[in-house]
Amino acid sequence: MKFRHAAAAITALLVMHAAAGQTATPAKPASAPAPAATTAANPATDPATPGMPTAETSTAALKPGDATAGQGKAAACGACHGIDGNSTDPQYPRLAGQNEQYIAAQLADFKSGKRMNPIMVGFAQPLSEQDMHDIGAYFAGKASLPGVADQALVEQGQTLYRQGDVDRGIPACMACHGPDGRGNPGAHYPQLTSQHAKYVEARLKGWHDGGTPNDGPRTKIMVSIAQKLGDKDIAAVASYIEGLHTNEPTAAAPATP
Numbered sequence: 001m002k003f004r005h006a007a008a009a010i011t012a013l014l015v016m017h018a019a020a021g022q023t024a025t026p027a028k029p030a031s032a033p034a035p036a037a038t039t040a041a042n043p044a045t046d047p048a049t050p051g052m053p054t055a056e057t058s059t060a061a062l063k064p065g066d067a068t069a070g071q072g073k074a075a076a077c078g079a080c081h082g083i084d085g086n087s088t089d090p091q092y093p094r095l096a097g098q099n100e101q102y103i104a105a106q107l108a109d110f111k112s113g114k115r116m117n118p119i120m121v122g123f124a125q126p127l128s129e130q131d132m133h134d135i136g137a138y139f140a141g142k143a144s145l146p147g148v149a150d151q152a153l154v155e156q157g158q159t160l161y162r163q164g165d166v167d168r169g170i171p172a173c174m175a176c177h178g179p180d181g182r183g184n185p186g187a188h189y190p191q192l193t194s195q196h197a198k199y200v201e202a203r204l205k206g207w208h209d210g211g212t213p214n215d216g217p218r219t220k221i222m223v224s225i226a227q228k229l230g231d232k233d234i235a236a237v238a239s240y241i242e243g244l245h246t247n248e249p250t251a252a253a254p255a256t257p
Helices: 002-024 027-031 034-041 055-061 067-073 075-081 100-112 118-124 129-140 151-162 197-208 217-226 231-242
Strands: 049-053
Touching (some): 067 075, 075 118, 075 129, 197 231
């Protein structure tokens, strides 16, 4: 009897052990997806390069420029460029009506050192990419005040702006900046209309003298064009650009909510 009881006990233990083994086996797949769950909890992590944000996450984080938010962020800019982007000192460019993409791109270049300016580098350093677009949106929504051209230079300046000079290999300015000088936001070609003649002249002379080693591809185009211009050409086209505007006030771009 004792033997039978012992055998029965051993059999029961074996059955329980087998049952436990059967229930434990399917539990392994349930724990296998744990790494995936961890990844899902941190969607900003790129599985291919742990710790680095994914391109999708970075793109989604950047919103179109918000002009309302940009107003406060652009307060410091007003000291030189005017609170509404219409600077009174011709050494500082007018930003009113300038397209958002161009302003954001230039601020990024100042921050990275691609474009050198000791004053602008300091202002650009603390800005995020979103800040740059917000500031760009703010100034894009402002109307640029019309300038005045020197009538003695209008004819020559207009010819260069609208026709260029085929014999010297100089393309028309309006091919990139538009017949009304509004620029091309998609291609990052800036608005020129009503820009200070002295500022335009200074930029063209800088490019005429060779530009800088870290000039981007679009700027290198301007370097090659400016080197074909004489001093009188530069003065004439710069003056014409300052006086370039329509009879209608510049339509302010709608603010992004």
